[in-house]
Amino acid sequence: MTENAAEEASGFDVVSEQPSTMDMRSLQYVDPLDHLTCPICQLPFITPFQTKCGHIFCKSCILETFRSPIGQKCPLDRSPLHYKEETDGEANIEEDESAETSTETPKTRENDIFPAPIIISNITDDMRVRCLNLDRGCEWIGPRWSIKTHLLLDCGFTRFECNNELDEEPISICKKLTQRRYLDGLNSCPHKEYGCQFCGEMITKPDEEKHFTKECDKNLKKCKGCLLEFPLKSVEHHERFCDKFVEKCPAASIGCDWKGARELLTLHQETCIFTRLKPILDEKDKTIGQLRESTSFLSSKLEIILDSIVQGKVTNVGFPLQLDEVSSYSGQRSKRDSEEDYVHLLMELEGLRSDFMRIQPSISALEAQQQMISGLVAQNTHLMEDMNNQRMGLNSVRQQIQFLLMDRRPRGGMMESLMPRNSVPSVAATVSKESLSDDEGSSAGRSNKL
Amino acid sequence: MASLPKRIIKETERLVSDPVPGIKAVPHEDNLRYFDVLMEGPSSSPYESGVFKLELFLPEDYPMVAPKVRFLTKIYHPNIDRLGRICLDVLKSNWSPALQIRTILLSIQALLGAPNPDDPLANEVAEDWKKDESNAIETAREWTVRYADKK
Ligand SMILES: [Zn+2]
Ligand SMILES: [Zn+2]
Ligand SMILES: [Zn+2]
Ligand SMILES: [Zn+2]
Ligand SMILES: [Zn+2]
Ligand SMILES: [Zn+2]
Ligand SMILES: [Zn+2]
Numbered sequence: 001m002t003e004n005a006a007e008e009a010s011g012f013d014v015v016s017e018q019p020s021t022m023d024m025r026s027l028q029y030v031d032p033l034d035h036l037t038c039p040i041c042q043l044p045f046i047t048p049f050q051t052k053c054g055h056i057f058c059k060s061c062i063l064e065t066f067r068s069p070i071g072q073k074c075p076l077d078r079s080p081l082h083y084k085e086e087t088d089g090e091a092n093i094e095e096d097e098s099a100e101t102s103t104e105t106p107k108t109r110e111n112d113i114f115p116a117p118i119i120i121s122n123i124t125d126d127m128r129v130r131c132l133n134l135d136r137g138c139e140w141i142g143p144r145w146s147i148k149t150h151l152l153l154d155c156g157f158t159r160f161e162c163n164n165e166l167d168e169e170p171i172s173i174c175k176k177l178t179q180r181r182y183l184d185g186l187n188s189c190p191h192k193e194y195g196c197q198f199c200g201e202m203i204t205k206p207d208e209e210k211h212f213t214k215e216c217d218k219n220l221k222k223c224k225g226c227l228l229e230f231p232l233k234s235v236e237h238h239e240r241f242c243d244k245f246v247e248k249c250p251a252a253s254i255g256c257d258w259k260g261a262r263e264l265l266t267l268h269q270e271t272c273i274f275t276r277l278k279p280i281l282d283e284k285d286k287t288i289g290q291l292r293e294s295t296s297f298l299s300s301k302l303e304i305i306l307d308s309i310v311q312g313k314v315t316n317v318g319f320p321l322q323l324d325e326v327s328s329y330s331g332q333r334s335k336r337d338s339e340e341d342y343v344h345l346l347m348e349l350e351g352l353r354s355d356f357m358r359i360q361p362s363i364s365a366l367e368a369q370q371q372m373i374s375g376l377v378a379q380n381t382h383l384m385e386d387m388n389n390q391r392m393g394l395n396s397v398r399q400q401i402q403f404l405l406m407d408r409r410p411r412g413g414m415m416e417s418l419m420p421r422n423s424v425p426s427v428a429a430t431v432s433k434e435s436l437s438d439d440e441g442s443s444a445g446r447s448n449k450l
Numbered sequence: 451m452a453s454l455p456k457r458i459i460k461e462t463e464r465l466v467s468d469p470v471p472g473i474k475a476v477p478h479e480d481n482l483r484y485f486d487v488l489m490e491g492p493s494s495s496p497y498e499s500g501v502f503k504l505e506l507f508l509p510e511d512y513p514m515v516a517p518k519v520r521f522l523t524k525i526y527h528p529n530i531d532r533l534g535r536i537c538l539d540v541l542k543s544n545w546s547p548a549l550q551i552r553t554i555l556l557s558i559q560a561l562l563g564a565p566n567p568d569d570p571l572a573n574e575v576a577e578d579w580k581k582d583e584s585n586a587i588e589t590a591r592e593w594t595v596r597y598a599d600k601k
Contacts, residue, residue, distance in 0.1 A: 025456050039548040040513060042457050065547055068514035075548040 011133035012151045013159040013177055022132070022148060030128040030141055036120060039076060040065065044124040044144075048116035053079045056116045081112040133157035136179065156181035164189035182206045225261060251275045298341060302348055454482050458508060461551050473555050475506065483508040487519075487555065490601060492563035496590035497525070500598025504534075504558070506551065516545035517554055526586075526593040528567040528576035536561070537571035 012022065024046045038045050040061035047059040055076045057065075063083075066072045072081050115121075129147055131140040136157040140150055151158050162174040166189060174189045182190045182205050190205040198218035203211045212219050213232055220229040223238055225245030230238050239245050243263040249256040251274035258268050269275045462482065465475050472490035477483070487504040491497025503522040509515050519541060521534035529537040540549060540557055570576030579586040 040457075041455075042460055042550075061547070064514060068511070068547075070514065070546065075546040078544075078546070 009135035011136045011138075011157055011159065012155070014152065014161075015177070016161060022151065024144075026132065027144065027147070028130040028134065030130065036124050044127050045116070045120060046124070048120045048124065049113045050116040051079075051081055052112040053077055053081075056120065059115075062113060083111045083113055131155055131157070156184070162189055162191060164191075167192065178206060249275065251278045254278055254281055294341070295344065298344055299348065302345065455512075457513065458483065465552060470552050470556060473552075473559060475551065475555065483512075485551070488599075489555065489559055489562075491594060491598070492559055495563045496587045497527075497562045497594050497598070499591075499601060500594040501601055502562075502598050506555075508551075513547040513549075516541050516549075517551060519554065519558065523599075524593060524597040526575060526590040527562065528565050528570045528579045528586075529561055531571045535571060537569060 025041055025043055027043075029044065033044055036044055038048075038058045038061050039055070040057055043058075045056065045058050048056050049059045049062055050056050051062070051074050053074050053076075055074055057075070062075075065075055066081075066083055072083055073079065074081055125145040126143050128141055129144045131138040131147070132151060133155055138155055138157040140155065142150060157179050159177040159179050160183060162176045162178045162183060164174050164187075166172050166174050174191055176191055178190060186205075193202040193204055195201065196203050196211060196216060196218075198212075198220075199216050201211070201216070215233065217231050219232045221232045221235045222229055223235060223242050223245070225239065225242040227244075244261045246259055247262050247265060249258040249265070249268060249272060251272060252258075254274050254277065256272055256274035258272065260268060459482075462477055469475075472492075474488040475485045476487075477485050485506040485508075487506050489502045489504060491500045491502065500523075502525060505520050505522055507518045509518060519536055521530055521536065523534075525534070531537075536558060538557060538561055540546075540554065565579065567576040567579035575586070578589070
């Protein structure tokens with residue numbers, strides 16, 4: 001019996017005698033890998049290590065570089081990096097010789113690479129990956145840190161050695177690599193053969209699915225059209241050609257909802273209006289696409305022309321280069337095309353004109369507003385002038401009053417007490433008094449007054 | 451054949467989906483470590499009018515060792531010899547695993563735009579170049595027309 005195809009697909013196996021090593025670099029990540037990737041393997045960091053020059057690599061990547069002809073240099077800036085592997089026996093002996101006395105802390109030169117900040121490995125360990133047994137059918141997706149647990153403890157598609165005894169004499173152990181889903185819940189070897197329930201051929205549990213769908217001649221399934229029974233392995237092929245199989249009208253995409261046996265389709269298509277329309281509509285779709293393309297090209301060119309017209313008026317220079325570009329484009333096209341373009345340009349101009357007409361009323365409204373605003377500004381200026389005149393008058397009045405007050409002071413404080421406190425003259429008096437008492441300190445003078 | 455490292459798969463995918471302008475690199479179907487490369491001569495260089503064929507091979511130890519690259523189209527250049535071998539530091543002593551196929555191809559294209567006769571591989575060409583540069587450039591232009599494909 002040939003091995004099951006699904007079992008041959010690559011995936012994760014657990015074999016005794018061999019340490020179960022998992023190739024972390026073969027993992028498939030669910031999300032795009034734009035950040036936190038190692039410059040060497042270009043995958044998310046695995047055990048990130050940082051160099052003293054500040055660069056980060058996977059531990060295994062940087063150590064592989066150190067062992068390569070490149071040597072102990074940073075792959076990004078080539079600065080020399082010192083590193084001595086702890087597990088290297090020879091290196092340890094050398095160290096012991098050089099530092100015999102201090103046994104507890106051998107005085108070695110500190111390494112120039114060391115574990116990167118924990119947050120980096122936390123982030124990369126949280127990235128979501130697919131199961132290594134994806135090709136065998138496992139749809140699991142989970143954070144990277146949990147994949148090992150999944151593969152070893154949960155995944156039904158991980159292969160283990162079958163540890164069941166074989167029936168043969170002398171008794172021996174099966175040892176065949178088998179997916180967990182065939183081993184679980186069984187006490188006997190799943191490789192024991194038994195007869196197929198349909199055809200009687202000898203099969204084993206792991207082969208059953210493949211036998212039923214791909215091999216068995218007696219595992220029958222009804223055709224959905226003619227209702228005759230066919231082996232499961234060939235029913236799909238039959239349905240593709242069965243006259244009675246129910247199909248949709250090919251013009252379903254544009255609205256026909258006819259459904260029926262394939263043999264009736266040609267009859268339906270003779271009367272189906274959608275079928276007759278379909279080629280025409282398809283053609284139209286194509287033309288519309290082309291038109292859309294040339295329209296966007298033309299409108300961009302038109303913008304250039306309008307620009308150069310406007311600017312040409314202002315500067316009297318124009319833009320010969322862009323106009324050349326435009327004419328070279330139309331030169332490549334046939335006469336009929338350029339006529340179409342001309343019509344299109346006219347339409348575009350017409351459109352712009354109508355746009356302008358539409359805007360015109362609001363422009364005149366804006367003009368009226370502008371006039372009103374300038375009228376208001378003029379009025380405002382008048383008022384300002386008036387106000388200034390008033391202010392000047394007020395000032396002269398104030399000066400006169402002050403003059404009068406100063407004049408009266410020598411005759412006694414009478415007038416001061418008679419005057420209301422808040423009136424302008426009283427303020428003027430306060431000021432003058434304060435300036436007189438400046439010698440004693442202005443603050444003292446003010447507190448006396450208040 | 452041992453399975454292809456993820457990094458090579460990633461680089462190949464990126465070369466196809468996001469190609470370097472003026473450079474096309476396609477892996478052989480039966481050997482994904484072997485690439486056919488087409489490189490346009492950089493503009494305002496004597497190689498401007500041509501498209502050059504190169505081969506690129508990723509050795510087993512890649513990226514710990516540099517890819518092997520060679521011109522297949524005959525080219526007149528002081529740093530490229532008769533066999534198409536290229537004298538470029540990043541392909542030899544200055545290789546770093548942080549470099550990629552695309553960066554290497556870009557460096558080679560840049561070398562076409564800036565020949566360096568003081569660090570020659572093709573001695574005669576370099577001599578010509580130093581003796582009479584404009585004449586050498588003219589020869590390079592002629593060779594491009596004669597041997598390289600048209601753009
Ligand atoms: Zn790495
Ligand atoms: Zn560095
Ligand atoms: Zn799984
Ligand atoms: Zn077994
Ligand atoms: Zn059967
Ligand atoms: Zn049928
Ligand atoms: Zn129809």
